[in-house]
Amino acid sequence: MKQWRxxxxxxxxxxxxxxxxxxxxxxxGVTTSAFNGFGMGLATTxxxxxxxxxxxxxxxxxxxxxxxxxxxxxxASFVTIVQLTMEAYMPELFDALGLFIPLIVVNxxxxxxxxxxxxxxxxxxxxxxxxGMGLGFTLALTxxxxxxxILGAYSIFGIQLIPGVTDGMLVFVLAPGxxxxxxxxxxxxxxxxxxxx
Amino acid sequence: MEYFAxxxxxxxxxxxVLAQFLGICPYMGxxxxxxxxxGMSGAVLFVMTLATIVTFLIYNYVLVPFNITxxxxxxxxxxxxxxxxxxxxxxxxxxxxxYQALGIFLPLITTNCAIMGVALLTVQNEFNLMxxxxxxxxxxxxxxxxxxxxxxxxxxxxxxxxxxxMRGAPAALIVAGILALAFMGFAGLV
Numbered sequence: 001m002k003q004w005r006x007x008x009x010x011x012x013x014x015x016x017x018x019x020x021x022x023x024x025x026x027x028x029g030v031t032t033s034a035f036n037g038f039g040m041g042l043a044t045t046x047x048x049x050x051x052x053x054x055x056x057x058x059x060x061x062x063x064x065x066x067x068x069x070x071x072x073x074x075x076a077s078f079v080t081i082v083q084l085t086m087e088a089y090m091p092e093l094f095d096a097l098g099l100f101i102p103l104i105v106v107n108x109x110x111x112x113x114x115x116x117x118x119x120x121x122x123x124x125x126x127x128x129x130x131x132g133m134g135l136g137f138t139l140a141l142t143x144x145x146x147x148x149x150i151l152g153a154y155s156i157f158g159i160q161l162i163p164g165v166t167d168g169m170l171v172f173v174l175a176p177g178x179x180x181x182x183x184x185x186x187x188x189x190x191x192x193x194x195x196x197x
Numbered sequence: 198m199e200y201f202a203x204x205x206x207x208x209x210x211x212x213x214v215l216a217q218f219l220g221i222c223p224y225m226g227x228x229x230x231x232x233x234x235x236g237m238s239g240a241v242l243f244v245m246t247l248a249t250i251v252t253f254l255i256y257n258y259v260l261v262p263f264n265i266t267x268x269x270x271x272x273x274x275x276x277x278x279x280x281x282x283x284x285x286x287x288x289x290x291x292x293x294x295x296y297q298a299l300g301i302f303l304p305l306i307t308t309n310c311a312i313m314g315v316a317l318l319t320v321q322n323e324f325n326l327m328x329x330x331x332x333x334x335x336x337x338x339x340x341x342x343x344x345x346x347x348x349x350x351x352x353x354x355x356x357x358x359x360x361x362x363m364r365g366a367p368a369a370l371i372v373a374g375i376l377a378l379a380f381m382g383f384a385g386l387v
Contacts, residue, residue: 025310
């Protein structure tokens with residue numbers, strides 16, 4: 001029961017993007033379509049899972065004073081793994097996400113979980129926490145990407161909603177739409193949080 | 198002319214915050230007052246320029262000759278975070294006034310993806326050192342422009358009678374969206 005709550009807290013109550021406002025740069029930058037948001041979310045989840053696990057395994061070995069640099073090295077290694085794997089097997093997604101793949105390394109969500117959770121809890125809880133937070137992040141990015149894709153291109157995951165109509169409200173695919181869509185989704189999540197609390 | 202294109206492109210057309218979505222965390226976090234946003238802009242200008250120079254040298258004189266460019270991400274983040282620490286220590290000794298002014302903003306900069314983003318973009322665009330420096334300074338200027346404008350608006354926003362659900366982050370994001378819309382007017386300038 002406790003683990004289940006630990007797992008689901010990232011979905012609405014502590015949603016990393018909409019409630020905690022962490023990792024906003026990739027959330028705004030890559031969500032031009034639902035699929036890009038989904039891909040970015042999974043890449044971040046992988047890094048989060050890897051770093052949180054490793055941090056919780058070696059938390060007793062790292063001297064307290066150098067823990068932040070050590071976390072950075074661990075995170076950066078996992079980011080490099082994701083970067084090289086994606087470039088090899090998913091070159092299209094890699095090109096679409098571009099700069100934001102190496103920038104997972106400075107995503108405050110990943111660092112924040114390593115510092116706030118992985119370094120204080122056992123391996124099991126850390127894995128559950130990383131999965132929950134990562135999926136919450138993926139959910140957020142997919143939602144924002146979905147909203148922008150539906151309004152901006154009248155499609156979702158590349159499937160046209162209205163046959164023959166492809167030019168939607170372009171502004172939602174461009175930069176301003178990201179900010180505005182995000183603003184309204186935060187309002188929605190604040191409402192959901194209040195309702196479920 | 199080439200430098201002119203870099204400057205205008207970085208400040209207006211591809212504004213680092215409003216068009217490229219880098220450095221959103223400090224942009225949302227420290228933009229509540231104009232004075233703090235000026236401090237943050239100063240710190241960003243300082244660190245971004247230094248970081249771009251150092252990472253440029255490391256990329257071209259260490260990573261490329263030894264054929265280990267896949268270590269780019271790891272080496273950049275380590276260099277940037279130690280650079281920030283070093284700048285903090287040196288500033289404390291050499292210029293206490295500047296340290297006072299930038300003080301609390303410096304540690305925050307390590308997690309500012311704008312710094313790392315510009316360092317990576319400099320390599321991606323295959324700039325030489327001088328172009329890289331101009332590129333970094335103008336991106337920092339673009340950041341300053343965006344955050345100071347935004348802080349000015351937010352100071353007024355606090356006094357507005359907004360619906361409860363919109364107060365704080367949502368209203369700020371929507372304002373940022375409108376600012377981004379305004380900056381889109383510069384598209385195609387260079």
